[in-house]
Amino acid sequence: MxxxxxxxxxxxxxxxxxxxxxxxxxxxxxxxxxxxxxxxxxxxxxxxxxxxxxxxxxxxxxxxxxxxxxxxxxxxxxxxxxxxxxxxxxxxxxxxxxxxxxxxxxxxxxxxxxxxxxxxxxxxxxxxxxxxQGLVRAFGVSNMSAAQIALLQAHLDVPLVADQLEMSLRSRDWLESGVLVNTPQAASVGFPHGTVEHCLAHGIRLQAWGALAQGRFTGRQETAAEHATARRVAALAEAKGTTPETILLWWLQRHPARIAPVVGSARPDRIRACADAARREPDLTHEEWYGLWLSARGTALP
Amino acid sequence: MxxxxxxxxxxxxxxxxxxxxxxxxxxxxxxxxxxxxxxxxxxxxxxxxxxxxxxxxxxxxxxxxxxxxxxxxxxxxxxxxxxxxxxxxxxxxxxxxxxxxxxxxxxxxxxxxxxxxxxxxxxxxxxxxxxxQGLVRAFGVSNMSAAQIALLQAHLDVPLVADQLEMSLRSRDWLESGVLVNTPQAASVGFPHGTVEHCLAHGIRLQAWGALAQGRFTGRQETAAEHATARRVAALAEAKGTTPETILLWWLQRHPARIAPVVGSARPDRIRACADAARREPDLTHEEWYGLWLSARGTALP
Amino acid sequence: MxxxxxxxxxxxxxxxxxxxxxxxxxxxxxxxxxxxxxxxxxxxxxxxxxxxxxxxxxxxxxxxxxxxxxxxxxxxxxxxxxxxxxxxxxxxxxxxxxxxxxxxxxxxxxxxxxxxxxxxxxxxxxxxxxxxQGLVRAFGVSNMSAAQIALLQAHLDVPLVADQLEMSLRSRDWLESGVLVNTPQAASVGFPHGTVEHCLAHGIRLQAWGALAQGRFTGRQETAAEHATARRVAALAEAKGTTPETILLWWLQRHPARIAPVVGSARPDRIRACADAARREPDLTHEEWYGLWLSARGTALP
Incomplete structure (x- = not known):
């Protein structure tokens, strides 16, 4: 976080x-x-x-x-x-x-x-x-694939610790890539499949930029699926005693890769809205997590 | 089988x-x-x-x-x-x-x-x-990629033995992915490239669901390519003294991954139509195999 | 070369x-x-x-x-x-x-x-x-992916030394695949991502067929981007005291994979136009290399 x-x-x-x-x-x-x-x-x-x-x-x-x-x-x-x-x-x-x-x-x-x-x-x-020289303690990458990480790692004596990718309930190619395996729809997703698995296997922390989904589920919703999802996010926030922003971040943190969201705002109120994502364990059940995903997705799983 | x-x-x-x-x-x-x-x-x-x-x-x-x-x-x-x-x-x-x-x-x-x-x-x-506990002898997966298999395998003390995918003369992304390497057409195929190779290299048996291609080459053909292929399948069946269904299954079994078809029918006549796929070695020459592929494909190879 | x-x-x-x-x-x-x-x-x-x-x-x-x-x-x-x-x-x-x-x-x-x-x-x-038997000194492949190379290599006692792919300033899927990671545009590129990295890591030399881009930057340009790029290629050639063809080949050779272009012509004048690619070190700065890429690309990088 x-x-x-x-x-x-x-x-x-x-x-x-x-x-x-x-x-x-x-x-x-x-x-x-x-x-x-x-x-x-x-x-x-x-x-x-x-x-x-x-x-x-x-x-x-x-x-x-x-x-x-x-x-x-x-x-x-x-x-x-x-x-x-x-x-x-x-x-x-x-x-x-x-x-x-x-x-x-x-x-x-x-x-x-x-x-x-x-x-x-x-x-x-x-x-x-x-x-x-002690100028940098650890290294990572951003916007890179498993193959690119592995090539660099082969030349390094210290482990790469992070890969920062755009990941949110809206930018889901990293996730869709995994469930569309063996379906024709997979061709619509260009995410370098295997990157999430590689990071999980090698202890490389996934960091999420754009984690708040450009506000598309917290006020700036445009499509029908976004409106429905925003309502679901708001209802969950109320039920859990937290903010909609936190629900969006928990949704990322709940993934087994323990995705670390990066909040891209300098506004104190926006930052404070994310506090529970830093202070509480992600409080979403398996079913709630899927409910958010399927709502944002707009179509059933394969 | x-x-x-x-x-x-x-x-x-x-x-x-x-x-x-x-x-x-x-x-x-x-x-x-x-x-x-x-x-x-x-x-x-x-x-x-x-x-x-x-x-x-x-x-x-x-x-x-x-x-x-x-x-x-x-x-x-x-x-x-x-x-x-x-x-x-x-x-x-x-x-x-x-x-x-x-x-x-x-x-x-x-x-x-x-x-x-x-x-x-x-x-x-x-x-x-x-x-x-002796409740399950061996484990495998279905609809998963090489990366997903490898991640799970890294945590298991027993080898994963199977990956069941949709594979048939009609559902050919697993195959097209291999020959479209280095062509613009590759973008139309979303199959996680490397999965067939991974299974071959690690002795993971590929099982094919939908192996009979939804009947599209044995009575329910719709496109011109399907009609032409159905005729070819029928002619091969007659020449080899077997059924069209068996030809479709042999086409999968003939692949070096020794793909194991799964026949999804409970009708005794449909099951018996597949008997030669279980009892005989796949009897298709290199040229016959390619002939079926190219016919179903409808276009020449790159 | x-x-x-x-x-x-x-x-x-x-x-x-x-x-x-x-x-x-x-x-x-x-x-x-x-x-x-x-x-x-x-x-x-x-x-x-x-x-x-x-x-x-x-x-x-x-x-x-x-x-x-x-x-x-x-x-x-x-x-x-x-x-x-x-x-x-x-x-x-x-x-x-x-x-x-x-x-x-x-x-x-x-x-x-x-x-x-x-x-x-x-x-x-x-x-x-x-x-x-001494009939072949070394082996390689053409139009193949990292996964296909690795599968074959696992059975060979000698290292595969080359993968010949279509690569040029025009056929750039091998390159775009690397920078489109984590973007929606990645779906438009079907190149088996990781192949360039695999070859780099294993000392497999990439050879480029179609390296002169079908003349699209040296006389046969059609699109606006091709015309602009052809002018840039010509200007660089003049500045460096060489031919436009050499600029196109240097652009490939300058890549850290030390891509070896294959010139597909039997015309002595075309061959001689490529001489500096064989005789001189690729003379393109970081900025000149990107300038050519971005010009041929026609759009900014992500």
């Missing part, structure tokens, strides 16, 4: 820092101690503002887990966006992130996207060097 | 038992000694009627292989259908199947569908317990 | 041999020493003409790598095309290729297409026998 996303802090002044402090306070109040960054969020400002928060709050750094990512180069004028996981680039990006975050060490560094040009040996050399 | 399917026995009285006895007699006459059940077939009545047949025929149980499945919970009124492979549920379902089947042991238990909520450790614990 | 394709030599007379000699001379001049054949190219005439070239040029055989393929049976009148990797067939085809090529040994034999009827043990027995 972590707090992440783009951190809505455009210009970066005192107001931004105070807003971030409120977000962090709301997170800590809610039992959320993992903070998920990326070098590209707000073009580095998200990390910088967070670094200011850390600098103002002695002792905070030791209480939290700081995760960040590198590997994407954003579009810039005529230069299109691309990926870059060259060893030298990784090291440079990490050094920049450390400076912005005003910390000595990143707890978890994720490789943000697969760069087809990256040589796994070169990547591994950079990661092991960062690890030996 | 087995006999399975839904066993057309709605109310369950003496007539049903006698009908089942005829089916079993036809199967044994035809050299078929594997009987494929599931707890859900006819909501348990299929197993119960079969149990009556076993009770009336001393010595029969020792001559046959009894296979059944658990893991699906059928829709019931407002409750939608779902999957359930919790350890406790598996054990309870097996105990119920044993009671209905009036036998001390199930030869092969298949997990009917993948339940995403199932924790592989919990599943494995239940299976190993059933095995240690 | 190799020379291959169908060798445009219909009737096979002195003119064909001389034409082939010119192609071989152009290749050797260009630093190309791998010659890629198949038993079916020009129904065997491609190999036969090449055999004549070898016979006329003492010492040539020792300077080059001869690769050929078997496993496809072409359509012939009413008989449709099919695949045939039975052990006996493989041995017979290799003996025929050796006779046509007028050589004692094939350096690399590729299995041209996956034959679903092929028993991996039977295939492996044939390959090992050819290897023990």
């Amino acid at each position: 972590g707090l992440g996303g783009s951190w809505d802090t455009t210009p970066y002044g005192t107001a931004d820092i105070e807003q971030a402090e409120e977000a962090v306070a709301a997170a800590l109040d809610s039992g959320i101690t993992v903070f998920d960054h990326a070098d590209i969020y707000r073009h580095g400002k998200a990390e910088a503002v967070f670094g200011e928060v850390l600098a103002r709050a002695p002792g905070l750094r030791e209480r939290i887990v700081v995760q960040t990512k590198c590997g994407i180069r954003l579009a810039d004028g005529d230069r299109p966006g691309m990926y870059d996981l060259r060893g030298d680039t990784i090291v440079r990006r990490v050094e920049e992130s450390l400076a912005r975050l005003r910390t000595d060490v990143i707890d978890v560094l994720l490789l943000h996207r697969p760069d087809p040009l990256a040589d796994p040996e070169d990547v591994a050399r950079a990661l092991m060097s960062l690890h030996r | 087995g006999l399975g399917g839904s066993w057309d026995t709605t109310p369950y009285g003496t007539a049903d038992i006698e009908q089942a006895e005829e089916a079993v007699a036809a199967a044994l006459d035809s050299g078929i000694t594997v009987f494929d059940h599931a707890d859900i077939y006819r909501h348990g009545k299929a197993e119960a009627v079969f149990g009556e047949v076993l009770a009336r025929a001393p010595g029969l149980r020792e001559r046959i292989v009894v296979q059944t499945k658990c893991g699906i919970r059928l829709a019931d009124g407002d409750r939608p259908g779902m999957y359930d492979l919790r350890g406790d549920t598996i054990v309870r379902r097996v105990e119920e199947s044993l009671a209905r089947l009036r036998t001390d042991v199930i030869d092969v238990l298949l997990l009917h569908r993948p339940d995403p909520l199932a924790d592989p450790e919990d599943v494995a614990r239940a299976l190993m317990s059933l095995h240690r | 190799g020379l291959g394709g169908s060798w445009d030599t219909t009737p096979y007379g002195t003119a064909d041999i001389e034409q082939a000699e010119e192609a071989v001379a152009a290749a050797l001049d260009s630093g190309i020493t791998v010659f890629d054949h198949a038993d079916i190219y020009r129904h065997g005439k491609a190999e036969a003409v090449f055999g004549e070239v070898l016979a006329r040029a003492p010492g040539l055989r020792e300077r080059i790598v001869v690769q050929t393929k078997c496993g496809i049976r072409l359509a012939d009148g009413d008989r449709p095309g099919m695949y045939d990797l039975r052990g006996d067939t493989i041995v017979r085809r290799v003996e025929e290729s050796l006779a046509r090529l007028r050589t004692d040994v094939i350096d690399v034999l590729l299995l041209h297409r996956p034959d679903p009827l092929a028993d991996p043990e039977d295939v492996a027995r044939a390959l090992m026998s050819l290897h023990r």
Whole structure:
């Protein structure tokens, strides 16, 4: 369970820092101690503002887990966006992130996207060097498949600990891929089948971005299935004495892979709405879990 | 080669038992000694009627292989259908199947569908317990992929022996997936590629449900390709001195994975039509096998 | 880097041999020493003409790598095309290729297409026998997936060294499959994900057929993206002092899998246009490589 996303802090002044402090306070109040960054969020400002928060709050750094990512180069004028996981680039990006975050060490560094040009040996050399220097404690990936993880792992002396994917009651390819085996409908799902199983088997924690499903079950529902599911989510929330947001996160956490949701909001009220996902065990029965799935799915299982 | 399917026995009285006895007699006459059940077939009545047949025929149980499945919970009124492979549920379902089947042991238990909520450790614990108690001799799966099989196998001390998939001259995704590698058409096939290879490499027997292709090459043909293929099937049957049904089953058995067809019918005449698939070696040349495939396919290979 | 394709030599007379000699001379001049054949190219005439070239040029055989393929049976009148990797067939085809090529040994034999009827043990027995007799030095495959390669490898005592796939700036499923992980667009790509990673991890060389993209970026462009990409290719060629064809091949060679392009042309001018791909290190920056990809892609990365 972590707090992440783009951190809505455009210009970066005192107001931004105070807003971030409120977000962090709301997170800590809610039992959320993992903070998920990326070098590209707000073009580095998200990390910088967070670094200011850390600098103002002695002792905070030791209480939290700081995760960040590198590997994407954003579009810039005529230069299109691309990926870059060259060893030298990784090291440079990490050094920049450390400076912005005003910390000595990143707890978890994720490789943000697969760069087809990256040589796994070169990547591994950079990661092991960062690890030996004590600059990064653990490594993971994002938006990658079992095959990509295994190739990188074969060159690493430390285990990859996380794969962050878009996963929610709405973005369900990771789940549908498993039950559509041996059906014609499987062709409509492009998820690299086996990735969930690989992570389960190797203790690689699945992290979910977009875990709140873009609000499509908590106010922004559009389709009939979304409306029906939102009603079901609300009813469960009331019955369990929690929020609809928590129901959506529990739905992920209840999976045997113990999916760790990443909440992409800096609004204290949204963060607090997720508190029970950090503080309570996911309280959904087998039948309630399937009920949510089938409602969002809109059609029966094969 | 087995006999399975839904066993057309709605109310369950003496007539049903006698009908089942005829089916079993036809199967044994035809050299078929594997009987494929599931707890859900006819909501348990299929197993119960079969149990009556076993009770009336001393010595029969020792001559046959009894296979059944658990893991699906059928829709019931407002409750939608779902999957359930919790350890406790598996054990309870097996105990119920044993009671209905009036036998001390199930030869092969298949997990009917993948339940995403199932924790592989919990599943494995239940299976190993059933095995240690002598209630189930061997385990397999149904409608599962290589990745799902491997994840479960990693927690089991006994080898999974079977994967039952829909496979026929009509349902060919398992086959097309292999020859469409490196072609744009591959996107139209969602079969989890590698599953056939995994089963071949690990001695996991592929069982085929729907092996007779819903009759689409033996009387119920609809498309031009089906009509042409039905003529080819009939001509081969005549030339080989057997039935069209046998040709369809030989086509599966001829594959190096030695696919074991499951015939889903309780009609003695349909069962007897498959006898040569149990009694004779598949008698199709390389060219005849491809001829059937290409005819059903309707287009040339890449 | 190799020379291959169908060798445009219909009737096979002195003119064909001389034409082939010119192609071989152009290749050797260009630093190309791998010659890629198949038993079916020009129904065997491609190999036969090449055999004549070898016979006329003492010492040539020792300077080059001869690769050929078997496993496809072409359509012939009413008989449709099919695949045939039975052990006996493989041995017979290799003996025929050796006779046509007028050589004692094939350096690399590729299995041209996956034959679903092929028993991996039977295939492996044939390959090992050819290897023990010194008739074939090394084996590879073509148009096959990681799963198919691994299944065959499990039965072989020598490592498979190559997988020849269609790969180019135009045929990019092998590449898109990697970056579309975790996106809905992944369903439009049927490439067996993990094959590139498997080859990288096991030292299996990827060879690219169709590497020049059917001329779609060097004169035969049709779509807007192809026109834009052709301009970019031409500009890079001029800037680097080489040909557009070389830019297309460098784009493949620059990948960490060190993809080996196979140039499918017997025209000396086309062959010479590729010389820098054999003689120079691929001279494309990270950004230039992505620029070509994104231009051919026509849409931004996820």
